[in-house]
Amino acid sequence: MWQFRLWDVQDVALFLSMAIYICDLAGAISIHSAQRSLTRSVQEDVFFSVDVSCGGIPTIEWNFMSGVVSRTIGTWQPGVYTNITVDYSSRVQAYNNGSMGLSDLRLQDAGYYVITVTEATGSSKDSGFVLKVNEVLYEDLQYLSISVVALAAAAALLMLIMWLLDKVYRRIVAWRRRRRMPENNETELQPL
Numbered sequence: 001m002w003q004f005r006l007w008d009v010q011d012v013a014l015f016l017s018m019a020i021y022i023c024d025l026a027g028a029i030s031i032h033s034a035q036r037s038l039t040r041s042v043q044e045d046v047f048f049s050v051d052v053s054c055g056g057i058p059t060i061e062w063n064f065m066s067g068v069v070s071r072t073i074g075t076w077q078p079g080v081y082t083n084i085t086v087d088y089s090s091r092v093q094a095y096n097n098g099s100m101g102l103s104d105l106r107l108q109d110a111g112y113y114v115i116t117v118t119e120a121t122g123s124s125k126d127s128g129f130v131l132k133v134n135e136v137l138y139e140d141l142q143y144l145s146i147s148v149v150a151l152a153a154a155a156a157l158l159m160l161i162m163w164l165l166d167k168v169y170r171r172i173v174a175w176r177r178r179r180r181m182p183e184n185n186e187t188e189l190q191p192l
């Protein structure tokens with residue numbers, strides 16, 4: 001999260017579009033993607049949707065970069081092989097059109113995801129995505145804990161009211177019994 005703020009999103013977009021422009025001049029590879037800036041919450045999934053086209057079978061490589069780290073996520077050639085780094089093997093899904101799915105997001109996943117497409121001739125092209133990962137909102141947890149406390153208080157109040165009602169009921173019953181007792185005595189005495 002902190003490293004993410006070191007670079008402005010605009011700067012990154014400018015950098016990427018320049019890189020894309022330079023690569024455009026280089027070859028016939030194309031990488032189409034609708035959305036390059038994504039925001040997800042922790043534990044959610046993200047799908048980096050691209051459609052790669054080039055002459056022959058492309059080699060697709062995804063790299064992750066944030067302020068301090070840079071690592072390879074995986075490399076694949078559609079229909080030939082798929083090589084996902086051990087750290088990501090359980091969370092990454094590779095697609096033939098170059099897309100990549102990443103599941104069970106963590107805060108550390110926030111950063112830049114760069115896809116590099118290489119043709120058999122050796123020419124290559126890059127495209128990048130910015131991923132922002134939000135924490136599960138603290139306010140939500142606070143709201144939840146307040147609700148729990150409020151519910152517990154309501155339950156305690158209800159129990160207190162029931163206990164009081166029970167006491168009042170018992171008193172009324174006892175009082176009635178006491179009132180009826182002398183009457184009974186009188187009626188019992190009458191025949192005598």
Ligand SMILES: *[C@@H]1O[C@H](CO)[C@@H](O)[C@H](O)[C@H]1NC(C)=O
Pocket residue numbers: 032033034049050051095097098099
């Ligand atoms: C790439 O393929 C996946 C799965 O087949 C699909 O969901 C996605 O929309 C495709 N991306 C593009 C940009 O066509």
Ligand SMILES: *[C@@H]1O[C@H](CO)[C@@H](O)[C@H](O)[C@H]1NC(C)=O
Pocket residue numbers: 072081083084085
């Ligand atoms: C898969 O990638 C790792 C590291 O990126 C590399 O050492 C290994 O040789 C690759 N395996 C294949 C089959 O390409």
